[in-house]
Amino acid sequence: MITGWNTWDVTTHTGMVHLPSGLRVRFGVPGAPLDGFTWRDGLVRLGHHTVGGDYAEVTVEAGDGLLHLVMAGGSTDELYVRAEGTAGVLVALDGRDDTDAGAQWIDWRIDWRETGGGPVRTGxxxxxxxxxxxxxxxxxxxxxxxxxxxxxxxxxxxxxxxxRAEAERTAPRSAGWLGDAADAATRAVTWNRIYAPDLGRVLTPTSRDFVSERRRGFYGTWALHAWDTFFTGLVASTVDRDHARDIFGQILPFADAAGMIPNRVSDDKGVTADRSQPPVGALTVRKAYLAGGLSDETRDRELLAGTFPALLAWHDWWPRARRGPYGLLAWGSDPIDGDPGSATLDRTKRESGLDDSPMYDEVSYDPDTHTMNLADVGLVALHIADAEALAAIAGTLGADDVARRLRDQAAKARASADPLLWDADRGGYRNLHADGTHDPHVSPTLLYPLLAGMPDAARAADLAARLLRPQTLGGDPPLPSVARDDPGYAATYWRGRIWAPMAFLAIEGLRRYDLTEASRPLVAALLRLFLSEWDKHSHVRENYPATSGEDVRAFQARSDGLMAWGGLLAYLAYGELADAREDGWRFAHPGEPAELANLPLGDGRLAVTAGDRLTVTLDGRPLLDAAPGVVVTAYRRTAGEVTGIARGSGDLHVSPPGDGAPVRVPVSAEPTPFRITRNETDQHDNDGGMPA
Structure with a gap:
């Protein structure tokens, strides 16, 4: 049973609800609507908010009045609040809409004290x-x-x-080049945690305002979307491992008997039975798992075990249900009795998640295949990456036969798709029409083949150079959802705005090929964009402006102001210092002073500081100390040994397991493996090094 005080009520940022009683305490400015503070109207600054509601801080305005709230709830039955208002403070105590808390007043004591140290009065x-x-x-x-x-x-x-001190001690923290990125990404997750009374459980939708009709949103009181949920879970993994695991599992129970995870499910509009959304579940779950520990010994195996069956069933659904031109995957929509909008081109576009992308302006719906008549590079690549991630999960869980089947499937898909989707005349991958012609439209989805490992290294580098020209997908800010030189570019919604999920997938592809010279400027520019919106408006956006100076706050701009997946831009920036990869962690200096601290791992809390040197610590104990020119990859730390690969210039000291003294490891321009065991530091001085 869920108990205690938190900002459970989707309709308000300025109040707390007690569960299970339903007692609600809200705060406002006299003369203004109690629940009128949204990111469009009156929300000034979101402060700390712990996952459990132990601490929450927010500032809002109405007319000429500012209201600052500090609230402390949590799993206990006691709520403490300090409310300060320049135009007065309004306090309303009642019951949630779905409860009869009025009958319970006799069970509660309300104490208050006004400014000036007046007497405490009891209700x-x-x-x-x-x-x-x-x-x-x-x-x-x-x-x-x-x-x-x-x-x-x-x-x-x-x-x-x-x-507050406890919240600051345990919350992810960033500084320097990263600015307040950690605060922003954290708050977009924790402030969007709500209670869904019809389900009797807690949810973390992408945004309170987006899902709440009373906040000018599009649903009743809650909605979950498939890829939104998985990206939210990935961002949440940097905040709290248990919370992230809970988020990843929220959409999975709504899969149908065939394994399809729906595009959306909500309290008032139900389930989209005709369509799904991009298959990013296994990729994000695996990424969160890897980032949850320094080796498999301390990572969250429960996360994998709890999600794997549903993710595998979803993966297997795609080739059964979405075979389009030339047997390649294509976005689709199935005919559903009683749903006149199903089996239409509009619905196939919505399955892509890129609702109005110019890539789909000239396509049509094929009623025989229930797909659009366009084989999609992005979908094909994501499904291959999904197979690889699932194979790795299966291997971790000991399902070796399934892992082999998935690896074989990925290899065959790469081999068959690559020659069909490669457009030699344009020197890149392109979507393929049923008539055999390649589609001319360009978007970041054409970089997704790197995520799937489709091109060789030389072709990958050439592809990145072509697509990341300033007039195409490069520039500042980079990675618009449609290339700037595409005739369909309009700098609106999916016709040119910058979207964190799309940027994340593209940059993860570049990182797979170690194209750091291409990816690092993109990450830096996207971080500047992310921090600008946070510093100015306290916003973590649904999508970001692709043109300098554009204000996307208006409702008509279609860019929600507190959407958790916007935190992926912060997540990408974290990866310049610390990035968990399949072969181990990568630690590097970003080239500017920066700090990233309190990342929650099963081993403890990880911190990385980039200054005159690069230092990595775990609960304050040193793991690595390196010159700025050193990059460490494939880093793993178990109870018995530390392994990794060092390259670059300068010196590197690696701490062994236990309490041994740091070991000096050789570093050169060529990658040099190292292995340090718990006992070996008794036999080697700090200048020895233990290359494998």
Missing amino acids: EESRPADGLVLEFAARVELRVAPHGTPGGAAGVDALLARR
């Missing part, structure tokens, strides 16, 4: 069924607790200070 023991409204001049400290609980409002400030 009456009975309340009207429609709740209680209180108004204060400027500042109030408030405590809500079960009747008979000792204490009062006098200790609110001290408790809030302790809770």
Whole structure:
């Protein structure tokens, strides 16, 4: 059972709800709507918010009045709040819409103290069924607790200070080149955690405002989308491993009998039975798993075991249901009785997740295959990458026969798709029409074959150079959803805006080929864009402007202001310092002073600092100390040994398992493997090194 106080109510940022009772406490500015503060209207700054609601801080405005709230809830039954308002403070206590909390007032004690150290006053023991409204001049400290609980409002400030210190101690933290990226990405996850009463469970949709009709959203009170959920889970993995595991599992129970995970499910609009969304589940789950520890000994095996069956069934559904031109995969929509919108071109576009992309302007729907008549490079590549990620998961779980089947499937798919999708005249991959012609439209999806390992190294480098020209997908800001020199480019929605999921997939492909000279400028430019929106507006956006100076805050701009997947731009920047890959961790200096701390691993909390040197620590204990020119890859640390590969210029010291002294490891321009065991530091001095 879910218990305690948190910002469970999707309709408001400025209040907390107690579960299971349903008691709700909301705050506002006198004369303004209590729940009128959204990222479009009045939300000034989101502060710390722990996953469990132990601490939350937010500032809003209405008219000429600013309201600053500091709230401390969590799994206990006691709530502590300090509310400060330049135009007064309004406090409303009632029950959630789905509960009858009015009957429970007699069970609760409400204490408050006004500015100036006035006496603590306790509310009456009975309340009207429609709740209680209180108004204060400027500042109030408030405590809500079960009747008979000792204490009062006098200790609110001290408790809030302790809770804030704890929140700051454990929250992911960034500085320097990374700016406040960690704060932004964290808050986009934690502030979007809500309670869905019809399901009786907690959800983390991509955005409160996007899913709530009362906040000018598109659904009743909640909605989940497939690839949104997986990307949100990946961002959440940098905040809290348990929370991330919960998010990854939210959409999986809604898969149909054939294994299809739906595009969307919501309380008022139900399930999209005709279509799915891009297959990024295994890729994001595997990435989160790898980043959850320094070796398989400390990673979250439960995450893999809990998601693998559904992800495998979804993977196997695609080739059964979405064979398009030349037997390649294509986006589709199945005919559904009673759903006149199904089996249409519009729905096939929506399955792609790129609803109005110019790539699909000239295609049509094929009723025989239930797909568009265009084989899609992005889908083909994502399905191959999905097979590889699932094979790795299967291997970890000991399902070796399944792993072999998936690896073989990926190899055959690469071999058959590559010659069909490669356009020799244009020197790149292109979507393929049923008549055998290659589609001219260009988007970052044409970089996804790198994610799938389709080209050889030389072709990959050439492809990146061609597509990342400033007039195409390069420039600043980079990776618009349609190339700037494409006739369909319009710098709107999926016709040119910059989308974090698309950027993530493209850059992960570049990183697979170690095309650092191509990927690093993209990551830096996207980080600047991400930080600009956060610093100015407290926004983590659904999509970002592709043209300098554009303001995308208006409702008509179709860019939600607090969407968790926007945090992928921060995630990419983290990877310049610390990136968990299939062969182990990569640690590198980003070329500018930077700090990334408190990443939650099964081993402890990881921190990376880039300054005069690059240092990596775990719970404050040193793991690596390197000159800025050193790059460490394939790093793994178990209870018995540390292994990795060093290259670059300068010196490197690696700490062994246990309490041994750091070992100096040889570094050169050529990759040099090293292996250090727990006992070997007793036999070698710090200048020895232990190359494998």
